[in-house]
Amino acid sequence: MVAGPGPWAVRDEGVLAGHAEPAALTDGEAARIATGARVPPDTTAVLRSEHGQTDEKGRLHATRAVVPGQDIRPRGQECRSGDQLLPPGTLVTPAVLGLAAAAGYDTLTAVPRPRVDVLVLGDELLTEGTPRDGLIRDALGPMLPPWLRALGAEVTAVRRLGDSADALHKAVTKSQADVIVTTGGTAAGPVDHVHPILHRIGAELLVDGVKVRPGHPMLLARTKENQHLVGLPGNPLAAVSGLLTLAEPLLRTLAARPAPEAYTLPLRDEAHGHPYDTRLVPVVLRGDSAVPLHYNGPAMLRGIAAADALAVVPPGGARPGQEAELLDLPWASAGIGVCFT
């Protein structure tokens, strides 16, 4: 850095970052300075080393015009004491953490991620190998935790409970999570224990079935103060349906996050509808339209695994070109908060 017009006599001692305030420069004086070091009082400008030349007497000459203040970062350039850096309700992204630290915050007051316990029900579920002898692979145990994390949850437990009513009762009553997500057991079969257990513990059923396909047996209950249970149907795509329409708004509300803007796109092809209920159909987004995918049956995952979104198809179906509301999948929208593992 230099003080006054050149050429300058160069001080022996340079200035490094992280040290005490250096002595003031006097007119006609220059000193070497490291990026990030404190600029001494009365400095006119910083001259980059590649823009200066030293003559045989050791004096420094600028090889291009020196603009007063150049390469000196003034105090308060980005913010001043008392400035509001971000509005309340901002999601704490990695960049927000960096900004907070840079601005000198040691702690941040934040709404924590809701804690979710996942309870996977079903005696027929295998955790490895190919389906055999009437047993099938558990598709929801691997799918739900990263998906829930992408929706802003902290997954505190994933437990496979088989079809034991006692195990379910114990797991639900012992859970300290904000949200319990169960899979399977929502229907009225002999080993469908979700309704009976909710009844037994005196839970308040807030949503008991939804006019949507797949997923119509999905349910939402308040199990105790500050704890909810989302009952996802066992059919894997039905579970996705409940995840995006019951669990997602609940988690978002608990995390004090705003709802995403609703949006529609025209469907490229016809989408078959249910006669009375809304259907959710996996689609890929191509240009300005949504293309319905095959393999969209309640037990299927091939469609959703290739999809960008679920299209909301009204009762009766949708014609080609008809606008459909879309529910984005977290990885397709690449929204802030996406964190899969």
Ligand SMILES: Nc1nc2c(c(=O)[nH]1)N[C@H]1C(S)=C(S)[C@@H](COP(=O)(O)OP(=O)(O)OC[C@H]3O[C@@H](n4cnc5c(N)ncnc54)[C@H](O)[C@@H]3O)O[C@H]1N2
């Ligand atoms: N009497 C009625 N029965 C059923 C109705 C109905 O309205 N009345 N609805 C059907 C529909 S639709 C659905 S969806 C299912 C929902 O039943 P549950 O939530 O009780 O689910 P399960 O019977 O436990 O399982 C259904 C299906 O999904 C398979 N499954 C379960 N868990 C998993 C998993 N983790 N990974 C992969 N697949 C899973 C399970 O083997 C069954 O095939 O109820 C119908 N019945």
Ligand code: MOO
């Ligand atoms: O609603 Mo079930 O979810 O059709 O499979």
